[in-house]
Amino acid sequence: MGKRSHHAEPTELRPQKKSKADKHSKDKKSTDGKGDDDSNKSAYTQAAALSALPQSQIDQFLQDNIIKVTDTSADALSLRPILSFDYLPIGDDNLYSPLKSFPAPTSIQAVTWPLLFSGRDVVGIAETGSGKTLAFGLPCLKKIIESKKTRKPYHPSAVIISPTRELAMQIYDQFMKFADVSNVGVTCIFGGVGKDEQRTALRTAGIVVATPGRLKDLQNDGSVNLSKVKYLVLDEADRMLDKGFEQDIKDIIEPMPVSRRQTVMFTATWPKSVRDLAAGFMSSPVTVTIGGDPSADPRANTRIKQVVEVLDGRDKENRLIQLLSRSQRGSSNPEKVLVFCLYKKEAMRVERLIKTKGFRVAGIHGDLNQSDRFRNLESFKTGAATVLVATDVAARGLDIPAVKLVINVTFPLTVEDYVHRIGRTGRAGADGHAITFFTEQDKALSGGLVNVLKAANQDVPEDLMKFGTTVKKKQHDAYGAFFKDVDTDKKATKITFDD
Template sequence: MKESLEPSASEETAEEKAETVGALQEIVDENAEVVKDEASSTYAENAALTALPRAELDRFLADKFITITDPNKSNLRPITKFEYLPITDDKQLKPFANFKAPTPIQAAAWPFLLAGRDVIGVAETGSGKTMGFAVPCVRAISALPKKMRNMGPRAVIVSPTRELAVQSYDEIKKLTAVCGLEAVCVYGGVPKQEQRKLLKTADIVVATPGRLNDLIIEGFADLSKAAYVVLDEADRMLDKGFEEEIRKIINTTPAIGKRQTLMFTATWPESVRALAATFMQKPVKIAIGDNPSGDLRANTRIMQKVEVVDPRHKEWRLLQLLKEYSAGTKSEDRILVFCLYKKEATRVEIYIKGRGFRVAGIHGDLTQEQRSRALDGFKKGTTPILVATDVAARGLDIPDVQVVINCTFPLTVEDYVHRIGRTGRAGKQGLAITLFTEHDKAQSGALINVLKAANQEVPEELMKFGTTVKKKAHDAYGAFYKDTGDMAKTATKITFD
C-alpha cells in the first residue's frame, strides 16, 4: 500500500507549528504586560496637591535642594504630605504616624514611582530611601487581585550586605504587616531551608546577591514575575565586585519595559552610570542636596581630621582617641572603628577589650547570629564601641554615632566617604578621624580632593605623599590599560599610486 505524502488532518506542517508557537508567545507577552500594568497601576494626583500654587512647590524643591532630571518632562508634583499619597486604607499610613512629612527623597520619588517610571535616587544615608522605594512597591502589589498575591515574588530588592538587607526587610515589614502581603529576607550564613519555604509565597524578596543567585540556580527563587526591581546602594552593586551577580539576577526578571527598575544610592559616580543605563528605560534622576551630579563628595556636616602616623604606633594612637572621646560622653554616644581586613578587626577588638573598653566586632568571619548580636548591642548603646570592616560602611542606620575612626584607610576613597557617612546623620554634626600611614600613600591624592571639596583642613604631612589621583586599574590589563572607546580620531584610508 502506497503511503500518502499529504499530511493528515491530525498533523501540523512546520509552518503551522511555528505560527502556533508564535501565537502562544504573544499571549505570554500580553499576560506579562497585563501583570506589569496591574502592578504599576495608573497614578492619579491628589486634587489638593494639584491645587497648590506652582510657586509653593518650586520653593519646596529649592529649599530641600531637590534636583529632578526627567527625559519625558512629565513634571509630576512632589508629594509633600502623607495625605497626598493615593492610599485609601489608613492602616497603610500607620508606619508614618511619628513623622510630620515625607523626607525630600520620598516626596520627589513617590509620584514617579507610583506612575511606573524607572528612577535613580541619589541621597545621603539616613534620608529615608528605604520607604522611598517600599511604599510604591507595596501599593502596586496590594492593587493586584487577591488570587495573584502570596504566590511568589512580585518585587526583588538587592542589597550589598546582610545587615543592610535585614534593615530594609524590617522597614518593609512595617508596611506588609498591615496589608496582607508577605516578605522574605534572603542572605548567606544561615540555613537555606526556611528561605526556600518562604520564597514560595513571599510577594517581596529582600536579598544579598550571592545567596539569591544560589536559590535561583537551585530553582527555588522564581523572579519571572518580579516586575519591581530595586538595587539598594546601587553604586556598590554595579561595581566590578557585584556586576556579574547583578546581571544574573536581573536577567531572570521581566525584560526592560515590562519591569520597573529602581537604583537608590548615596553617590552616583561616573564609573557606574553607563552600566546602569543598560538596565533602565528613560529613568528619572532625583538628587537630594547641593551635589546634583551625584559625584563623590563627603557630608559637609562631618568634621574630617587626618593624622599621619607611624604604622607601628597606630593602635597606641587609637587607644588614646578612644579614651579622649569615651570619657564623659553620653551613654547613647557611640564610636565606630573601621579596619580593612577581618583578621585586623579581630586583633584590634581584642586589643581594645584588653584595655577595659566595652567593645564588639562585626566582619565576614563571624556567624550571622554573632554579627546581629554585636550590631544590636551597638545600636542600643550597651556596647558603645564597634570594630568593623566595610560590611558596616554602607547604608546601615545606626543613630548617634559620635565618632568614626579609620584605624586603617580603605582600598578606595569611595569606601572612605561611605565609612565616615555613619556619623553626622539626620542633620547632626559628626566627627571622623583617619589614621593615615605611608602604606596608604597611593590614596593621598583622592583623599586630599575629598577634604578640599568639603572645606576641611589638609595636613601638611598628607600633602607630602603627593596629590596625584591614581587611575583605577582595568580588571584584565591592570594600570597599563588605556580606554580608547571615546577616541575621536578614526583610521584613514591610504591609496597608493
C-alpha cells in the same frame, strides 16, 4: 518569615530545573494574561493641597537641597515633590501609620515618591543615610497592597536586590515595620545558612529582599519563579558592580516581564558602569540627583565634621584609646563609636586592645560566623556595646542609629570606601563626626581625600597637603589600576651595549 542567611561570593550557574511554581501552573512569561496589566504605569493623583502651594516654595525646596530631575518627557517635571506626609496619595491608612515617627519626608523621598507612585522607572543618586530604603519601599508596598491579582505560590511580586547581607537585613527590617500593618509577606534571602527555611518562606512571600548570589542559586534550582515580578529594586548598584555581581543580576532579571515591570535603581555614584546597567534594565528612567550633578566622584555628607590626623603608624593605637577615653569616660550614657580597620586581623587586635582598657566593645568582620555577627551588631544597636570595631563589611548600607563618631584607624583602599565609612554617622538629618588617621603609607590616596574634604567645606591639614594633591587612577582590589597614562607620541629610547 524566612530565616536570615548570608552570601559572600557569587554562586556558579547551575542547570535550570523545573520550578516549584511551575508545578502549580505552566507560566511562560505570563502567557495566561489574566489580571495582568501590560503597562507598569499606575494612577497617581497629586493632592489638592500640594497643587495649591506657591511655585516659589517648590523652587526653594529644590534649590536648598540641590535637586536635579532629568527626564526625556515633561511628565516628571510636572510632578511636585511630596513635601509633607499629608500630601501622600490616598491609600491604606495602616500603610502610612508608621510614618508618624518621622517629621517629614527626606529629599530623596519627596522627589521620587510621586514618580514611583506614577509607575515611572527611577534612578536615584543620593548620599548614604538619605532615606533611600523608604523612598523605594513605600511605593512598593502600596503597589502590592492595591494589586487585585491573586499571587501564585513561589511567584513574588517584588524583588529588592542588595550587595551585602547586612544591607539586605536592614532593608528587610524597614519593610517589616510596614508589612506588619499591611499584611504583605516579606522574606530576606542571603547565603551562609541552609535553604530549606528560605524555600518555605518563598512560597508565600510577596516581597523578596535578597543578595544576588543566593537569589540566583534558588532561582536556578527552581525554588522561586521571578516571571511575575512587577517591582524591581537594585539598591547600592555601584557596590554590586564593584563586587562582580553584574552577570548574576542579568541572569536574575532575564525572566522578569519587561512591559509590566517597574524598575528602580539607587546608587551613591554615577560612573559609566552604572549608567550602562541602567540603560540595559530600565525603560525611559527619570534620574533624580540629590546634592549636585551626578558623577563618578565620591561626595561626603556635608553634615559630617571630618578631621584628618596625620601621624606615625606606631602612634595610632595610643591615639585611638585617647579618643575613646574622651568619648566614653565620665558619662552615664556614652556615645556610640564605630571604629574601622582595614583587615580582619587588625580588627581583632584592636578589639582586644579596646576591651583590655575597659570599654564595652563588639566586632564584626569576616572571621566571625553569621550568628556572632548578628549578635554583635545587635549589641551595638541596643547600646550593650558602645564601641563597634569593623572592617569595610560594615561601611556600606548599615543604618545604625545614633552613631556619633566614626574613627578610621587605618585608611581604606579607596576614597570611595572612605566616604561610605564616614557615612555611618550623620544619618537621617543628624550631624556627625569622623576622625581619620592618615600615615605616609596612605599617601597615594591623599589627592582624592583632599578633594573630598574641600568639596564638603572641611579643613585640610597642612601635613596632608605635603603628600600631594594628585588624584591617582582608581584601583580595583583584585586587578590594581585600571589603566596607566603613557605618552604614546614619545619615541622609544634606543639602548646600546658596549662590545
